[in-house]
Amino acid sequence: MSEDIAPTAVDEAGDALATSTSEASLHRSEERSRAIEEQIAKDASGFRMLTGDRPTGHLHIGHYFGSLMNRVRLQDAGVDTYVLIADYQVIADRDGTGPIAERVTSLLTDYLSIGIDPGKTTIFTHSAIPALNQLMLPFLSLVSDSELYRNPTVKAEHEATGGRPMSGLLLTYPVHQAADILFCKANLVPVGKDQLPHLEQTRVIARRFDERYGRVDPAAPVFPQAEALLSSGSLILGLDGTKMSKSKGNTIELRMTADETAKLLKRAVTDSDRHITYDPVGRPEVSNLLTIAGLASGRDPRAIAEEIGDGGGGGLKKYLTEVLNEMLAPIRARRLELEKDPGYLDDVLAAGNARANQVADATLAEVRAAMGMSY
Structure with missing residues (x-):
C-alpha cells in the first residue's frame, strides 16, 4: 500500500x-x-x-x-x-x-x-x-x-x-x-x-x-x-461458465461426495470443438476446466490440454473428475471425522x-x- x-x-x-x-x-x-x-x-x-x-x-x-x-x-x-x-x-x-x-x-x-x-x-x-x-x-x-x-x-x-x-x-x-x-x-x-x-x-x-x-x-x-x-x-469460473457463486449452484462444494462431484462435472459447460486447447480468451469454458484440473493436479493446464488432445469435453471432464476427487479425498475424510464429533x-x-x-x-x-x- x-x-x-x-x-x-x-x-x-x-x-x-x-x-x-x-x-x-x-x-x-x-x-x-x-x-x-x-x-x-x-x-x-x-x-x-x-x-x-x-x-x-x-x-x-x-x-x-x-x-x-x-x-x-x-x-x-x-x-x-x-x-x-x-x-x-x-x-x-x-x-x-x-x-x-x-x-x-x-x-x-x-x-x-x-x-x-x-x-x-x-x-x-x-x-x-x-x-x-x-x-x-x-x-x-x-x-x-x-x-x-x-x-x-x-x-x-x-x-x-x-x-x-x-x-x-x-x-x-x-x-x-x-x-x-x-x-x-x-x-x-x-x-x-x-x-x-x-x-x-x-x-x-x-x-x-x-x-x-x-x-x-x-x-x-x-x-x-x-x-x-x-x-x-487464478480466477475460476463456475461450471456454467459464469462467475462461481454459491447462489447460482454452479460450484463444487468441499463437503460434496466424489459421486456428487462427478455428476456435476458431467454437466459442466464446454464447447463443440473436440480438440482440447488452453485458450482463456477464445475458449473460456474449456480453459476454466483445464485451470481447475491444473490447480488440482499441480500441472500446467497447457500440458493437460495437449495430453487430452482429441479426447473432447468428455475426456477433459473425466480427467478433471479424477484429479479433483483425488485432491479432495483427504479433505473429505477429515470432514467426515469432524462431523462425528x-x-x-x-x-x-x-x-x-x-x-x-x-x-x-x-x-x-x-x-x-x-x-x-x-x-
Whole structure:
C-alpha cells in the first residue's frame, strides 16, 4: 500500500479512496506484496493476518483455490492468523439469518478439514465479540456518508441486491470491516485487486483515529496501517461458465461426495470443438476446466490440454473428475471425522471466541483511554 496518502479531511480521504485502484497505486501494492512475501519467508513473526467469510452457504473449490489454500500456507509459515466467521454480515443484505447455525458449523468444519489449525489460528464469530462491534461507534464518527456511498464494495454489494433499499449495516460495511481488522491490530489482509479501496478505508480510519484522539503510547499509534497481500490465484469460473457463486449452484462444494462431484462435472459447460486447447480468451469454458484440473493436479493446464488432445469435453471432464476427487479425498475424510464429533467443533469455536474477546477487550480499553473515556 502507498504510504504517501495522509488525508486530514473528508474530501482528501474521498479522493484517496477514488484513486486507490489507479495503475500506479496497484503497481505499488503489487511491489509491496512481493516484499511482504519475501519477509514472511525469512521471518513471519511480525505479521498478524485477518481474513474470513460470511456464512451464507457452503465453501466450494473457488474458495479453496482462491483463498483457503493461501490461509493455510501463511498460517504454517508462522503468520499469526485470525479467521472471522462474519455472521453479523449475513443480515447486511438479507431479511433473516437463514440456517445460520448450520452454516457456521459447516464453515468451521471446512476450515479444520483443509488444514487450518486452531492451535495456530484464532477462529471466531462476529456476534460473540462485543468489544469488536463496539469499535463501530468511534469509527463511524471518523467517516462521512459520502465516503461510504462511494466505496466500490458497497456499490457492488448494493447492486447485487437488485436495487432494494440499502440497509444501514450494508452502507457501513467498510467500517465494520475496519473494526474486524483493527480490533486485533492485524497488519496484513489478503485481498483481491478489487478490494484495495476497501482496505484503504481501514487505513484511513486508523490514521484519523490517531490524528483526532492521539496515542496511549507516544511512541506508536493505537492502530497499525494494515497492508494488502494481493492474491495471485487464478480466477475460476463456475461450471456454467459464469462467475462461481454459491447462489447460482454452479460450484463444487468441499463437503460434496466424489459421486456428487462427478455428476456435476458431467454437466459442466464446454464447447463443440473436440480438440482440447488452453485458450482463456477464445475458449473460456474449456480453459476454466483445464485451470481447475491444473490447480488440482499441480500441472500446467497447457500440458493437460495437449495430453487430452482429441479426447473432447468428455475426456477433459473425466480427467478433471479424477484429479479433483483425488485432491479432495483427504479433505473429505477429515470432514467426515469432524462431523462425528460436534463437541470438538463447539470447543474449537468457544476457544477462538474466548481468545478474540481477550484481544478485543484490550483494544477497546486502549481506544477508550486514547479518547479520554476511561471512567
